[in-house]
Amino acid sequence: MRAVRCNQHGLPDSLTIETLPDLHPGAGELVIDVKAASVNFPDVLIIQNKYQFKPPLPFTPGAEFSGVVREAGAGVTRFAPGMRVAAYTAQGAFAEQARAAETACIALPDDVAFADAAAFTLAYGTSYHALVDRGALEAGETLLVLGAAGGVGLAAVQIAKIVGARVIAAASSAQKLAFCREHGADDVIDYTKEDLRERVKALTGGNGPDVVFDPVGGAYAEPAFRSIAWRGRYLVVGFANGEIPKLPFNLALLKGASIVGVFWGDHMRREPALAELEFATMVEWIKAGKLRPAVTRRYTLDEAPQALDDMMNRRVTGKVVIEP
Template identity: 70%
Template sequence: MRAIRCHRYGPPDMLTLDELPDLQPQAGEVVIDVKAATVNFADVLIIENRYQLKPPLPFSPGAEVAGVVRATGEGVTRLKPGMRVVAYVAHGGHAEQARAAANACVPLPDDAPFDIAAAFSLTYGTSYHALADRAALKAGETLLVLGAAGGVGLAAVEIGKALGARVIAAASSEAKLAVCVEHGADATIDYATDDLRERIAALTDARGPDVIYDPVGGVYTEPAFRSIGWRGRYLVVGFANGEIPKLPLNLALLKGASIVGVFWGEFTKREPEREAAAFVEMTGWIRSGKLRPFVSAHYALEEAAQALNDIAARRVVGKVVITP
């Protein structure tokens, strides 16, 4: 089988396309013939050795896959070869085959597109955990989503609306903001033309948002946090800007505000029952049309480096997938 491999840490152009033996499942695992694997900013960080997960070299990036079960390991009874599944694998997905823990696999109906299924688990799981669980976002509150046109950002826009919030989307171009509006945003902020603090004040009657969802970090964090409302909750989701910001803690004191960490991967390990319940609710929202995962581009396996470069350069709207 073919796989994208990281032999030494560095930028995406250092990745290689290798021919490897077919994978064999260990006890409690399945091997999946990958039909679609998503590309996330975390994949860029992991190959550059800037992520909390550090698999031993060499490895394949790619955290989410959808495909068909090829083989099952000892003790696996719920899944059978030939079943369609989606799985969170943490790494190893950018390949023709991937190994996954059986309990990390969710069976797919026959009519579920593989690319849409793969695009769902990490982004929507992260955003639901952030908004519904960590922030306890309530109907009628105001949510500001930074980096709103990216994968997790667009998911946050949709989930915020599903929870009954008023959603303000912030992104770096009119084209990206147009996609946010299509997915439910009530108001927008364009980083390229708007003063962030002035625009937040204008859109909230100077009260500030109740919840801020930040997967970007960098230069936007402090001005956004200075604009948060009384008892606001600032969700630390990621650092797509590349810079981990530092905040003066007196700002939290003055607003009675909370800085709330969001680590979905650890949450799924420590609280799997709550995560399962979240996906039950979100599945219902998909059926009702409240959630519409958006895949904007497909790449061949040979184009994985380009896909990662596009993610790193913030040229991506929604989600992109690799189709081996």
């Protein structure tokens, strides 16, 4: 089988496409023929050894994918060859075959497209866990989303609208903000041209957002937190900017606000029953036409380095997938 390989840490152009032996499952594992794999910003960091998850070299990048079960290992009870699944594996997705623990897989209905499913687990799982579980976002509340045109950001916009919240989307260009409006954002902020804090204040009548969803970090974190409403929840989702902000704790005291960490990978590992319920809810939303992952671009396996380069340089919006 063919696979993308990271033999040394570096930029996307250092990746290679190699032919490897077919995979076989261990106990409790599945081998899956990959139909689509999603590209996420952490993939860009992992190949550079800049992420908290550091797989030993060499490895195949790619954290989430969908496909058809090829072979089931000893002890597997929920899946059999021929079944359609989506999986989160942290690595190994950018290949024709991938191996996943049974506990890392969810069954896919026949009417959910592979590309949609591949773009579903990490971004939408993270955003649902952040907003509904950790952020307790309710109908009628206001959500501010930073980096709203990215994968998790756009997922947050869509999920918040289903919940019934008002959404303010912040991004770095008019094109990206138009994309956010197409997917449900009520108001938008171009934080490269507008004062984020003042614009949020104007849009909320001085009250601020009830919840801030921040997958970016960097310079916009503090003004966003200074804008938060009384009893607001600031969701720390990631640091796509590359800079971990130092938020002054006195702001949390003065606002009666919470700084809430969102670590979806450990949520999946530590609380699998709850995570499965979350996914079941979103699958029903997809089947009902309420939710549709925004897959905006597709790449072949040979184009995987380009896909990662486009992600790294923010040339893409929404979700992009690799289809081996």
